[in-house]
Amino acid sequence: MIDAKYVHTNLIADDWRALSDFYQQLFGCVPVPPERDFWGEQLEAGTGIPGAHLRGVHLRLPGYGAAGPTLEIFSYDTRPERGTTAVDRPGLGHIAFSVADVADARKAVLQRGGRAIGEIVTLEVATGAKVTWCYVTDPEDNIIELQAWTA
Secondary structure: OOOOOOOEEEEEOOOHHHHHHHHHHHHOOEEEEEEEEEEOHHHHHHHOOOOOEEEEEEEEOOOOOOOOOEEEEEEEOOOOOOOOOOOOOOOOOOEEEEOOOHHHHHHHHHHOOOOEEEEEEEEEOOOOOEEEEEEEEOOOOOEEEEEEEEO
């Protein structure tokens, strides 16, 4: 096993500033300077994309303090067309936030340009604890799970 520590999750955005604002305003994510602006031979070599140029920011995720993981939101100057968003699509599925009230959080996401996927539901795990959750998307159609646990 390698010695590892979780660092960040990356979202590629059409508009990294607008998407960053969404996560800051709704979930309390905090920018971690400096903003990124990368181009040149090393970025091309690392990404395998000729002429690659990206800009963006890291946002500190809520609940973990100054050394916690980040959400990295980047925009490339060029990118392929996005496939269909689906909760069962192979690959990275969603990011999740613990919230006090799932219905209120869902409403806030929808008011800020997100959309609903499915309904709010409650599942019980083998220990008897219950999780109320739903899927929504951010304004760029990335899936977010909103969840609240009760004993």
